[in-house]
Amino acid sequence: MIGMTGGSGSGKTTLTTSILKGIGEDKASFLQQDSYYKDQSHFPLKIRPTLNFDHLDALDIDLLVEHLKKFTYGYAINKPIYDFETHARKFETEVIYPKEVNIIEGILVLADKRLRGLMDIKIFVDTDADIRFIRRLKRDISERKRTVESVINQYINTVRPMHEAFVEPQKRFADITISGNGQIEDAVSIVLSKIEDMLELK
DSSP, X not given: OEEEEESTTSSHHHHHHHHHHHHOTTTXXXXXXXXXXXXXXXXXXXXXGGSOOSSGGGBOHHHHHHHHHHHHTTOOEEEEEEETXXXXXXXXXXXXXXXXXXXXXXXXXXXXXXXXXXXXEEEEEEOOHHHHHHHHHHHHHHTSOOOHHHXXXXXXXXXXXXXXXXXXXGXXXXXXEEEOSSOOHHHHXXXXXXXXXXXXXX
């Protein structure tokens, strides 16, 4: 079980995708912590984008812990599907099967002691704030249909202060800290080597 964390826009997903290719997707499963946001459909639609999605309380950590425990015992899970346009969970779920290597990626995957206790390798992607903001701005506009103004307001009001309060402190729990500022080829090699060593010990 590998935990991959770092700030929003740090390059976690890019690094994870490269690691999955290196391992072989037939041998690895991938979960995103973003799938475990709590349903916000009880709030008016216009209020939902203003909520704090970078606090640990915005996530259904109990369900995530339950699912990772099932993975460790070899059971499949029904992963929730979160709609970022409506900030609500969809009715349908996705069945995910555990594999030889399982990666959970998100901004707060090392913030909860129960999650850390289930991980064999803990990785923190450390990236400069300006690079993270630019990447987040591009992603939220293209993938989540957000406006520039809403992305900037959210970054100032919640993303940056929550990063300082919850994301950055996770660095002390990491087994491996990787720079997300530039090319990631060397980082991928380091992680793959660590995974191979652990698999040989099993």
